[in-house]
Amino acid sequence: MNIDKNSVVTLHYEMYDANNQLIDKTEEPIAYLHGGYDGIFPLVEEALQGKAKGDVVEVTLTPDDAFGEQDPEMIRIEPLDVFPVEVEVGMMFEADDPETGDVIIYRITDVADGKAVVDGNHPLAGMRLRFKATVDDVRAATQEELAHGHVHGEHGHHH
Structure with missing residues (x-):
């Protein structure tokens, strides 16, 4: 077939x-x-x-054709005290997009100086x-x- x-x-x-x-x-x-x-x-x-x-x-x-371009607006720096657990690079978590209501999966890409870099782009974007x-x-x-x-x-x- x-x-x-x-x-x-x-x-x-x-x-x-x-x-x-x-x-x-x-x-x-x-x-x-x-x-x-x-x-x-x-x-x-x-x-x-x-x-x-x-x-x-x-x-x-x-x-x-695949996962889109990197969107700089999907990368944010957040203070560590907003997280309910101790975060490490590579951890992933979900958050609701306040504008669309969609669920976005964020990855922790860096932790330093009391802050974490969170990236909502697909890893292959x-x-x-x-x-x-x-x-x-x-x-x-x-x-x-x-x-x-x-x-x-x-x-x-x-x-």
């Missing part, structure tokens, strides 16, 4: 930075609903269209990436998956 709209695609991927350093890869395959359901980067989905089990695609993603995917399987989506707009079951979403 070839990948087409409303098919469930299971794949393995590797993601590389601009220096060709591996920065992420699947240990277990991931699955997404193909056809504009926002389950994978649009350029990767476009490259996978018509492919079949065993096919490999490589796509170079600009920041706008601003990066050019190379995404290499190998199709593990392709199947028709179930009616329930189509109604919900995502994959259910193994390697997918569970309710």
